[in-house]
Amino acid sequence: MKTSKKDTQAPLLDLVEVCADGTSLGKTTLANRICHLYRETGRPVTRVRIESSRRREHDSKVADRNIFVPLEDFTTVATRTGGLVGVLAPMFEAILQIPRSGSAVVVDWPGGTAGHRLEVLAATAFDQTINSLNVRALSMVLTTCSSEHMGQAERHLKNLEQIAPRLPRALALSGRAGPFDWPAGSEPAEALTRLKTAAGDIPTLRIPLVTGRALQVCADAGLDVASALLMNFDELAVRLGVHVFRASACVSEIALWWQRTGSELRKVLEVKHAGVPA
Numbered sequence: 286m287k288t289s290k291k292d293t294q295a296p297l298l299d300l301v302e303v304c305a306d307g308t309s310l311g312k313t314t315l316a317n318r319i320c321h322l323y324r325e326t327g328r329p330v331t332r333v334r335i336e337s338s339r340r341r342e343h344d345s346k347v348a349d350r351n352i353f354v355p356l357e358d359f360t361t362v363a364t365r366t367g368g369l370v371g372v373l374a375p376m377f378e379a380i381l382q383i384p385r386s387g388s389a390v391v392v393d394w395p396g397g398t399a400g401h402r403l404e405v406l407a408a409t410a411f412d413q414t415i416n417s418l419n420v421r422a423l424s425m426v427l428t429t430c431s432s433e434h435m436g437q438a439e440r441h442l443k444n445l446e447q448i449a450p451r452l453p454r455a456l457a458l459s460g461r462a463g464p465f466d467w468p469a470g471s472e473p474a475e476a477l478t479r480l481k482t483a484a485g486d487i488p489t490l491r492i493p494l495v496t497g498r499a500l501q502v503c504a505d506a507g508l509d510v511a512s513a514l515l516m517n518f519d520e521l522a523v524r525l526g527v528h529v530f531r532a533s534a535c536v537s538e539i540a541l542w543w544q545r546t547g548s549e550l551r552k553v554l555e556v557k558h559a560g561v562p563a
Contacts, residue, residue, distance in 0.1 A: 295555040297323060299383050300390045300415065300422035303457075306437035308396035310427050311461045314500055314510065315492060316393035318546050320348045321511050322554065325547075329388040333376045335395050347509055349388065352379060356395055369405050377409075383420050399441050403448050412451035421556060425455045427492075428480070429462035435476040439483040455553045456484045460494030490549040499538040502527075510539050 303316045316332065323330035332348035337356045352375045365371030379390050394402055405411070415422050424445060428438035438456065445454055458465055467474035481489075503513045506525050513521060514536060522532035 295557045297554045298421045302392040302424045304394040305427040306399045307434050317347045323389045331379050331390045334393045406449045412449035423453050427457040430465045432473045432476040435480045439480045442483045455488040459492040488553040493545045495542045499535040
């Protein structure tokens with residue numbers, strides 16, 4: 286599968302943030318897929334990843350430019366001009382360059398930092414500022430089917446609406462932990478109902494479930510999904526530490542995920558669907 290081929294699809298938004306309160310929900314995998322979607326259209330993209338230095342990735346193929354903000358730097362807030370805004374200076378610099386460079390920006394926020402993110406949005410009047418820059422943005426809140434994650438997503442959506450009402454939002458339902466089909470009256474079903482109520486009319490996309498843990502196996506091996514798809518089966522088998530038949534099965538699983546996730550993302554990232562001027 287070639288991800289560098291340019292297509293003639295509708296233009297995509299300028300800035301996408303992927304966030305979730307919990308960890309191990311698949312945020313980074315989704316952010317990487319978004320980056321590749323931009324590259325498929327021929328548009329340069331900058332990925333901003335905020336994460337612990339212990340989990341830093343070195344795959345430069347995901348985006349044209351990669352910016353890494355160590356989560357450990359959050360402890361230096363008291364010594365930075367602007368506090369958290371100062372810590373996140375590389376991210377804001379990338380956003381400010383969008384009108385001049387034409388490069389899209391994808392921000393991968395770490396789990397457990399929702400409060401910090403809301404603080405930054407409030408301190409910078411983020412929604413008003415990006416609108417003044419004519420930057421077309423989307424804040425994507427990710428959740429799995431667990432009651433805890435859905436409750437976190439519900440609260441985050443409500444807080445976003447209150448703090449940054451002019452920042453477009455979207456809800457991403459990740460199949461990472463299974464489907465969202467719960468028996469009526471169960472706790473998860475009620476949590477999903479509350480989440481949908483909080484989401485209202487904002488765009489909702491469904492990230493498909495990948496059976497066989499193919500995505501997790503690739504992540505454990507330090508492989509981006511696109512890199513895995515481009516490898517021959519023998520090479521992939523060695524990298525994953527499995528036999529060639531299992532490697533082939535993994536490719537089939539993630540290829541289907543790749544295609545379906547790309548289709549879902551286009552529904553919310555194309556400018557014509559976002560209701561903003563192209």
